[in-house]
Amino acid sequence: MKKIAIIGSSGGNLYNLGGKDPEKLLQEIITQSDAAGLTISAVQFIAAAESMDSIKDTTKAKVFTFDKHGQPAEMFHGLLAEANKAAVELDKDIAQKIRNGQIDGLILMSADPEGTNKQAIEAAVEMKLPIVGTGGTSMAMIGSKGANIIAQSGTTGTTSRTRAISFITSLCKIWGIKYQPVIGASSKNPSAQQGNVFKRINIRGIMVSALPGFIAMAIVLALSQIPGLSGMKEVFDVMIQALPVVVAVIAAKQVSDLDEVSIVSGVIAGILSVNGGIIGGIIGGILAGILVQFLFKKCIQWRFPMTTVNIVAGGFSGLIAGLIVYYLLAPLALQIGDGFKAAIEFAINFNPILAGVVAGLLIWPAILGGIYHAAILPIVLLEMEKTGASFLGAVDMVGLVMVSAGINLANVIAPRDKGEAAAATPGFLINMGFGTFVEAAYPFMFSNKAVFAGAILSAGAGGALVGMFNVRGTAYVPTFTAPLLTNNMAGLIIAMAAALILSFIITIIANKAAGLMRKKDNAVKGKAENPKSYKAE
Template sequence: MKNIAIIGSSGGNLYSLGGKSPHKLLQEIKLQSDAAGFQITAMQFIAADASMDALNDTAQASLFTSDPNGQAVQSESGPLKTINEIAKIKDQEIGTMILEGQIDGLVVMSADPDDVNKQSVAAAVEKRIPIVGTGGTSMSKISTKGAYIIAKSGTTGTTNRTRAISFIGSLANYWHVNYKAMIGSNMEDNSQPTENIWRNINIRGIMISALPGFIAMAIVLALSKIPAFSGLQDVFDLMIQALPVIVSVIAAKQVSNLDEVSIVAGVVAGVLAVDGGIIGGIIGGIVAGILVHYFFTKCIKWRFPVTTVNIAAGGLAGLIAGLLVFYLFAPIALWIGDGIKDTIEIAIAFNPIIAGLIGGLLIWPAILGGVYHAAILPIVLLEMERTGASFLGAIDMVGLVLVSAGINLATIISTKDKGEAAAATPGFLINMGFGTFVEAAYPFMFSNKLVFAGAIFSAGAGGALVGLFDVRGTAYVPTFTAPFLTNNSIGFVIAMATSFGLSFVITIIANKMKKK
């Protein structure tokens, strides 16, 4: 039996994607660990009552540790500053256990390797035990310390279940252990939901989870431009109509946490909310999720047969929510969505170069300040709802992904520090191969002011070219495919090459100056 430890926190973006429900997040890992025959020997997980992107030391938090059976238990609660100090003691214990050979692998989620998780990470580096985890910033920092990371990623687009399966699956493959992921309704008892339903409403989480649907639509649009696949234009038009259904299902499921019942309610509400666009779909899904929760608990309390419970909770909740949007909210939702998109178009029409320049210059401060996932990404999806591509989406690819790739490649080539080169390599490959994980550039930007300034300058220059060529595009796809998912392939390639080249050259210069 392999022994593993879990360290980290509810994080920033992670909070919106499962971190706000630490018991469920940790239970998912426990379930998958049991399926693989692993034992959770130690745990140090800090759960805050809000996203850590905007927290201070007075915010409330809880410390979760494990009992002898590996189950998560809330051992302490109080101000974040106090919990951090208590967590350091647990960190020392885990570090000692690693050094003594009592822990074989480490699961990391939005950890702080420079402070609260310093000892355990240092011990893991020394003993060279395998590490898996998520959290762009923390995993990049851990990489630079020479840790033996076998699987890492950012949190965008993940769920508690997919993260847990990824963690345990990677460790199982590494140790050559037979593992069958636990997936199904038998994983948890949803018959008596007790969470505060209103806390589950999170627009950012809904939009991020819907991203694959928008990317699929962009791919269909690109293929429809090829003469042999011109018939796919009808498919594209149909997919635009399907987007409200997608976001409605996600909203209903996230709000109610009742799996299949909430999915049915979300579909019914989404179909009736099509005329309200994706904002109408979100409204319908949220209302459906709330009603599902209410009807489900009431029907259970009234001892209805389970079949009747599902019909009442799923069917009636979706129907009522959908009719409310159809007759009342759809015009308002459509007006709001069109207003946001029209505002962007007005700014671009006024001066596209300045609009692109400003967008590029602000894109890094936005993601560093926690604004990107809360505001920019939802706007990107609203833009894509109309045309299948986005002005801000193109700036995302040019100003974040390509700039990060340039910094990482320059670091690989020009640094003599093997730790930095090792950390930059997977970041560059993910940037180029998947169009994401821009956090990989953070360690190099934070350690060198010239690299940081160069990243912002390169993003601004690339954004200006996006405006000059009136480019619409998207990120979160393999970088080499991005020019095919745009309205102006040549202009997009020029903008991408410019931001990549500038960040690469500036980082090379910065590294040479650092050596001198």
């Protein structure tokens, strides 16, 4: 097992590219080292409170090393001049470890070969240790000393994650070690994903993450209806055009998760995928994410400087993915999106009340069966792409949120057990205040079949009213604002109120019936346990 040491400082340009967050910067290297089976045996990192391009001896600074658990630990906190003195002692220890054969390679970041890192670098030169690092000026000085530098770069355009992957890739290549970068997590997160990039493609995750953008668009649409704010319609049109960019960025980030590099790639791909709608944006973003990681790895293997690696990976991947969608896939993606919306509109035009009833009756089974986020929410967002509101979005608010609120309210006012009121109160407040957390009704639905049936019945009735009034709306907003984000304020209010009241009444009746049944059972049980006392009576 190869052992490495991390040496350096928060630097000048590096300070703005991860150096001001030393724990995260070091943790990224730990994560990738663990993935490669490398051991970090020493750390000496000086983190200043500001960029070292403009520091003074009185600037505050910290010195980081490793604790006994192999995690970054602050060993000194004070003025920079004092921090440098503390770092020199670590420098001496690392130099001794190098000469004793306890360190096999160095990772340098904005190191100081003439000061706080002088002894360790001199020892590395003597032992011909492979060195990787960033910091244009410092790496040039270290190279002039005859150091065995196998990969070097400036810091411009890099991130903590891309630097860490580059460092470990270069060291593993020279040592002949197989290494697969960890994407999307730190060593503290056991769900870190390695290997096949295609396994990180998650359409549901992309759509759910994009939801705030759609809600923002709906809010702009509502504002444009206010007298004097008609100019907001132009803003609404701009936001519609921006939605493919939003989903493309999210897709690229989730697939590659190379921080700013993947974000830039997603933006470029999204801009070129606008003509394909949000499906085109998703496709462009996914392609960009795949290409980002592929080009990133190839450029590192070809030993490009890190700045160039990021430029090629971020810029070229977004451009290639975007052009593929722009010239080849945009018309098909747009037709697919329009097909989903046309199917919904056909059902509504055929019989709006029936469509509402079916949607309402199915929405609880859908969310309980895990289908909601995978199928219904994406269709809601596709509907909202053109108009800012959705038929299924209105059914969501009425059939899920308001029904859950009715069930919770009933258990606040007339619970089967006193303890249930305490559990139902926060659920009701979140339902009404934020338009979400319908799961709060689950305990009451699962413990009483009548409440469960009442929830489905209430959702069906509410859906029927949504269809009757031809309502379009959205969920995930406070209930008192939902009527403002619809095409039919009165219709949505009636549907919301009906669903809440019906589920409330059914739950009250079910709770009373359950209470009477419990009393009867207790009486029978008591009579069986004490037959003499009942006989005497």
